[in-house]
Structure formats: C-alpha cells, structure tokens
Amino acid sequence: xxxxxxxxxxYVFALAAFLGYQVISRxxxxxxxxxxxATNAISGISLVGSxxxxxxxxxxxxxxxxxxxxxxxxxxxxNVVGGFVITDRMLRMFKRKK
Amino acid sequence: xxxxxxxxxxxxxxxxxxxxLGLKGLSHPETAKRGMHLAEFGMMMAIIGTxxxxxxxxxxxxxxGLLIGSTLGAAMxxxxxxxxxxxxxxxxxxxxxxxxxxxxxxxxYSYTHGFKPLAELGHLKMSxxxxxxxLGSLTTTGSLIAFGKLQGIVPGKPLxxxxxxxxxxxxxxxxxxLSIYLIFVPTAVVPFYxxxxxxFVFGVLLVMPIGSADMPVVMSLLNSYAGLASAATGxxxxxxVLIIAGTxxxxxxxxxxxxxxxxxxxSITNVLFGAFGSAATAAIAEGQQGVMREVxxxxxxxxxxxxxxxxxxxxxxxxxxQAQHAVRELASVLENRGVTVKYGIHPVAxxxxxxxxxxxxEANVPYSQLYELEQINPEFPTTDVAVVIGAxxxxxxxxRDNPNSPIAGMPILEVDRAKSVVVxxxxxxxxxxxxxxxxxxxxxxxxxxxxxxxxLTKLVSAVQHA
Numbered sequence: 056x057x058x059x060x061x062x063x064x065x066y067v068f069a070l071a072a073f074l075g076y077q078v079i080s081r082x083x084x085x086x087x088x089x090x091x092x093a094t095n096a097i098s099g100i101s102l103v104g105s106x107x108x109x110x111x112x113x114x115x116x117x118x119x120x121x122x123x124x125x126x127x128x129x130x131x132x133x134n135v136v137g138g139f140v141i142t143d144r145m146l147r148m149f150k151r152k153k
Numbered sequence: 154x155x156x157x158x159x160x161x162x163x164x165x166x167x168x169x170x171x172x173x174l175g176l177k178g179l180s181h182p183e184t185a186k187r188g189m190h191l192a193e194f195g196m197m198m199a200i201i202g203t204x205x206x207x208x209x210x211x212x213x214x215x216x217x218g219l220l221i222g223s224t225l226g227a228a229m230x231x232x233x234x235x236x237x238x239x240x241x242x243x244x245x246x247x248x249x250x251x252x253x254x255x256x257x258x259x260x261x262y263s264y265t266h267g268f269k270p271l272a273e274l275g276h277l278k279m280s281x282x283x284x285x286x287x288l289g290s291l292t293t294t295g296s297l298i299a300f301g302k303l304q305g306i307v308p309g310k311p312l313x314x315x316x317x318x319x320x321x322x323x324x325x326x327x328x329x330x331l332s333i334y335l336i337f338v339p340t341a342v343v344p345f346y347x348x349x350x351x352x353f354v355f356g357v358l359l360v361m362p363i364g365s366a367d368m369p370v371v372m373s374l375l376n377s378y379a380g381l382a383s384a385a386t387g388x389x390x391x392x393x394v395l396i397i398a399g400t401x402x403x404x405x406x407x408x409x410x411x412x413x414x415x416x417x418x419x420s421i422t423n424v425l426f427g428a429f430g431s432a433a434t435a436a437i438a439e440g441q442q443g444v445m446r447e448v449x450x451x452x453x454x455x456x457x458x459x460x461x462x463x464x465x466x467x468x469x470x471x472x473x474x475q476a477q478h479a480v481r482e483l484a485s486v487l488e489n490r491g492v493t494v495k496y497g498i499h500p501v502a503x504x505x506x507x508x509x510x511x512x513x514x515e516a517n518v519p520y521s522q523l524y525e526l527e528q529i530n531p532e533f534p535t536t537d538v539a540v541v542i543g544a545x546x547x548x549x550x551x552x553r554d555n556p557n558s559p560i561a562g563m564p565i566l567e568v569d570r571a572k573s574v575v576v577x578x579x580x581x582x583x584x585x586x587x588x589x590x591x592x593x594x595x596x597x598x599x600x601x602x603x604x605x606x607x608x609l610t611k612l613v614s615a616v617q618h619a
Contacts, residue, residue: 061277064388064396071397074173075404081180084412084500084525087507088238090179090405091376095245097172097192098383098402103165103203104256104390108263109214110206117268123259125214130252132222133229134245139193140230141241146189148514149182 089145096138102131157205164202165394171195172398176405182520199394235515236472239372239504240303246375247296253382254289257282258349260389265340278389279339283332285385287352292378294356299371302360303504313362324355363424366546368504370413370424377406409506416500416526418552418562445581448599450608453538453575454615457483460537462493464529466566467509468502470543470579470605477516479609480542484518486616496522497529497539497566499547530567539571541592542605543578549590560588574598577605 082090109124171191178188204215233241261282263269301307331348335341363371380402387395414421457463465480484494496518502509510523524532533539541548544566551558552565568574574597581602592598601608 057275058277060391061388064391064393067393067396068384068388068400071400072404075176075401076408078173078176078180079401079405079408082176083180084498084507085510085520085523086179086182086185087409088242088505088511089185089507090176091242091372091409091506092245093176093179093189093192094376094380094402094405095242095249097175097196097398098249098380099252100168100172100196100199100394100398101249101252101256101383101386103199104386104392104395105218105252106200106203106215107206107390108256108259109218110211117263117266119266120259120263120268121211121214123255123262125218127252127255127259128215128218129222129225130248130255132219133226134248134252135196136223136226137230137241138226138245139189139196140227141233141238142189143186144230145235145238145511145514146182146185148511148517149185149520150514150517 085149089142092138092142092145096135096142099131099135099138102128102135105131161202161206164198165392168195168199169394169397171198172394172401176401235477235511236475238511239368239508240300242372242505243296243300243303243375246372246379247293247300249379250289250292250296250375250382252289253379253386254286254293256386257286257289257389261286261345265342265345271340274339276336279336280332281385281388283335283348285382285389286349287328287332288378288385289382290349290352291356291359292375292382294353295360295371296356296375296379298357298360299368299375302363302365303368307361310364317358317362321355321358324351324358328352328355359425365504366501367417367424369501369506369508370410370417370421372505373406373409373413374421374425375406377403377410380404380406413501413506416564418560418564443594445593445600446596446598448575448601450601450611450615453599453601454612454619456538456573456575457487457492457540457612458490458616458619460487460492462495462532462536463487463538463540464495464497464532464536464568464571466497466499466502466539466541466544466548466568467513468499468542468544468547469504469508470545470577472503472508472512472543474543474579474605476542476605476609477512477518479606479613481513481516481518482613483609483616484522486613490616494522495524495529495532497526497568498523499526499544499564499566502544502547526564526566533567533570536571537573539568539574541568541574541576542609545590546588548592549588550592550595551588551590554591558588568592569595569597571597575601577601577603577608579604 105124105127109128175188175192178184264274328351331344380399384399498509548566548568550569552560552563
C-alpha cells in the first residue's frame with residue numbers, strides 16, 4: 056500500500072467515523088439491540104475479502120489460504136444472513152399502540 | 154479500468170451508501186425496516202460484484218461456504234429465542250472477528266510462503282495486518298468467553314487473582330511488541346504464530362474477570378472491536394467498503410459502550426480492569442438495615458386493580474424467568490380496568506443494550522409504553538404502584554443516597570418515590586453484584602417472593618377477581 060492509497064483510506068476512515076457518530080447517536084435506546092445485530096450484519100461485508108481469498112487469487116494460489124478463506128466465508132455469511140434475519144425479526148416486533 | 158472493475162467498485166460504493174442509509178433508518182421503528190432492506194440490498198450487490206472478480210480461480214469453496222453460512226445464519230436467526238439474544242450477539246461478534254483474523258492470517262501466509270510477492274508487504278500493510286489479526290483474535294476468544302458467561306457455562310462472577318492486571322498488561326505488551334517486530338521483519342513466521350496465540354489468550358483473560366452485571370459494556374466493546382478488526386481488514390485489502398462498514402460497526406459499539414458506562418457511572422477502565430466484585434466487598438456496611446416486608450398476591454392484586462397508574466420496572470430476572478408475556482397479560486388486564494400502565498427501562502437493565510426493549514416487544518408490548526430513565530423518573534411520585542421484576546441494582550437507592558456505595562452516582566430508576574413498591578424476586582439473595590439493596594427494607598416496599606412468571610400469572614387472575 057503506497058502512501059497515496061493510505062491517505063485516501065484515512066480520509067475514508069475519518070469521514071466514516073464522523074458520519075457513523077452522527078447516524079448512530081440518533082438511534083434511540085429502544086432500538087439498541089437491533090442496532091447491534093444490524094452493525095454485526097453490516098460488518099459481515101468482510102465476506103467480500105474472504106471470497107476473493109477463498110477463490111484463490113493470482114497465478115499461484117495456496118491451499119492453506121483458500122481453506123482459511125473458506126472458513127472466513129462461512130463465518131461472515133453466518134453473520135450477514137443471521138444478523139439481517141434477526142434484526143428483521145426484532146424490528147417486526149416493535150408496534151405502536153393499537 | 155475494465156468493466157468488471159467498474160462494476161465491482163460501483164457495487165461497493167452503492168453498498169457503502171446503502172449501509173449508511175440503513176443505519177440512519179434505525180433512528181425510528183417506523184423507518185427501521187425499510188432502512189434494513191436497503192442495507193440488505195447493498196450487501197447483496199457487493200457480494201455479487203465481488204463474485205465477478207477476475208482474480209477468482211475456483212468457485213467451489215466459495216459457493217459451499219456461502220451455502221453453509223447462509224443455512225447456519227438463517228437457522229440461528231429464526232430459532233434463537235429473544236431471551237438468548239445476548240448469547241447470539243456474543244457469538245456473532247466471535248464469528249465476525251474470527252473472519253477478520255482469518256483473512257489477515259491467510260494474507261500473511263500467502264506473502265510469507267511465496268504465493269504473493271513479498272515486496273508488496275510494506276510496513277504500513279504489515280501494521281494494519283498485525284492490528285487486524287491481534288484485534289480479531291482477542292475479540293474472538295473474548296466473545297466466546299462472553300457467550301460462555303451469558304449462557305452460564307462459564308461462572309458469571311468476576312474471576313480475579315492477585316497481580317491480574319499486571320499480568321494482562323504484560324501479555325498485551327508482549328503481543329503488541331511482537332507485532333511491531335513483525336513490521337520490520339515480516340518473514341519471522343514463528344514470532345507471528347506466537348503473537349497469534351498470545352492474542353487469543355489475552356482475549357480470554359480480558360473478559361474472564363468481568364462480572365455478569367457489566368456485560369452490557371463488554372458486549373458493546375466487543376461489538377466495537379469486531380468492527381474495527383473489519384476496518385483494519387479494509388486497510389490491508391485497500392477495500393473502501395470494508396473500511397466504511399467496519400468503522401460504522403466500530404463506532405456504533407464504541408458509542409454504546411460509553412452510554413453503558415455513563416449509565417453505570419463507572420469509567421471504562423474501571424469496568425475492564427476494576428473487577429467489580431472486589432470493589433464491592435471493601436465498601437459495604439454490613440448488617441441488615443431492618444426487616445423486609447413480605448406481601449401476598451391478593452394484597453398486591455387489590456392495590457394494582459384500584460390504582461390509577463402502575464409502572465413496571467423489568468430487570469434481567471424478567472428474562473431468566475421468561476416472564477415477559479406474563480407481565481404483558483397483567484398489563485392488559487389492568488388497562489382494561491382503566492389503569493395507566495407504563496414501563497421504565499434502565500439503560501443497563503439486562504445483559505446487553507436494549508435487552509429489555511426487545512423482550513417486551515416480543516411480548517407485544519407497544520413501544521409507546523416503554524420509557525427511558527429520564528422520562529419516567531419524574532413520574533414515580535405520582536405512581537400508585539411500582540412493580541420491580543427481577544431488577545436490583547438499577548433500583549438501588551444507595552446509588553443516589555450513599556456516597557460510599559460501589560454504585561454511587563449511577564443513575565437509577567427512583568421507584569422508592571412511588572406511593573407503593575412491589576418487588577418480585579426469587580428469594581432473599583443479593584443479586585449479581587452482591588450488594589444489599591435498601592429499597593427492600595423501606596416501609597413503602599413489599600416483597601413478593603417466587604418465580605416471576607408464576608407470580609405474575611397468579612396476579613392476573615387475582616386482579617380479574619378483585
């Protein structure tokens with residue numbers, strides 16, 4: 056990673072941090088549990104990195120890396136699917152007064 | 154850039170935007186569902202985009218992995234009961250952190266075993282990788298221990314020993330030291346595996362001394378770490394959507410941790426390294442402060458039936474007794490008699506942020522009846538009956554009145570200001586923190602012993618006949 060990429064990445068990180076703070080501090084305590092499961096689901100985006108590794112990259116691909124990548128795919132997918140399913144389930148429970 | 158790369162980068166950008174919009178939707182229950190659908194769509198686009206990556210050689214492992222993961226995730230999502238939500242959340246932290254750690258380890262392996270050009274592994278990349286792997290590993294084991302504590306497999310009491318903090322600090326220093334060494338000598342494979350092992354161990358030791366009552370903070374922290382590990386993965390792979398999503402998760406957890414700590418009026422270092430149990434034994438004035446007045450179901454039923462306003466204060470005991478449906482039934486019966494019913498939810502009631510809210514929502518309690526601490530405290534003086542169900546520290550007046558108490562300064566639900574208080578409790582024990590609660594000895598309070606679900610069900614029929 057050269058310094059230009061690093062600086063761009065740091066910009067992204069800083070902006071994401073500010074934005075994250077703004078967005079998340081507006082979530083009421085009522086929805087804190089769905090917030091945790093939703094953010095878990097979203098961070099399962101690391102699935103994207105594991106997919107590339109599990110698929111074997113470059114002209115020489117190592118089996119060890121592919122297996123580790125495979126396990127990572129399983130873990131991340133569990134988080135993504137499970138996280139969204141549970142968040143959905145929880146959100147459906149919150150009803151106004153009839 | 155060829156069209157494939159354009160598509161992939163565009164899908165990542167779209168995913169980033171949709172994730173942010175999705176979280177924004179969580180600011181209100183009405184917009185939350187739609188927000189989540191946006192986030193789900195974004196995730197799908199990012200995954201589809203990645204699958205078209207030109208570097209992928211074989212799809213077998215990927216497809217199998219996706220299928221297994223989806224099945225596991227869907228099964229957990231559908232079958233885990235709301236009362237086990239904290240455990241499930243702890244597990245998902247473990248999975249997420251583990252995935253991040255594995256990606257780092259796989260990358261490291263590829264670089265140091267000749268599958269990727271070592272020249273590409275510069276100092277910056279190695280630092281990010283080291284950080285990702287350390288954080289990912291310790292969060293994995295830490296979350297597994299948290300899961301164990303929540304599930305009761307691991308003792309909920311703080312497990313402390315002399316010199317513990319020094320030992321933990323040394324362990325951390327050693328782990329970080331090794332990772333710094335690796336930045337300059339990336340090919341030192343043995344130190345790498347040692348660092349990895351130390352990080353795993355540190356995770357265990359970090360969470361072991363934390364008591365069950367402090368779980369909300371720990372859960373939020375682990376949530377944060379898992380997110381930061383993903384963000385670090387983003388730095389390593391130069392993947393912006395990973396950085397964004399990881400940062401959002403990391404900050405979310407961080408904000409929640411701060412909120413939890415404020416709600417307990419303890420600093421974060423105190424929670425992590427203070428081992429609450431030991432602090433408590435030092436400061437307690439021993440001895441009974443009077444007599445606890447036991448009441449009967451019939452007495453309380455009459456009080457409730459003729460009250461104008463009743464406030465329910467749930468605690469972790471509600472979850473363990475699975476009494477959320479019973480309390481809802483009681484509330485309905487009371488409302489049919491014209492009683493105003495509200496619920497006071499303390500931020501750290503339960504084992505994770507928002508725990509009580511989802512439990513009551515599952516029992517079909519409308520969320521408009523759920524009130525936060527600042528909103529409900531002024532109402533207690535005009536409340537006829539405050540019903541405390543399985544809550545202890547969050548209604549302990551010592552936090553307000555006794556400056557020497559270990560929980561001094563912690564915001565509490567001021568049930569002792571109500572006209573009458575009923576405490577539903579399994580027995581005469583002291584609860585998770587081991588603190589005496591003067592509320593139980595006050596004249597305004599009546600103790601109703603027994604299993605909460607049982608007691609509440611009896612109250613329902615008693616009120617109907619009152």
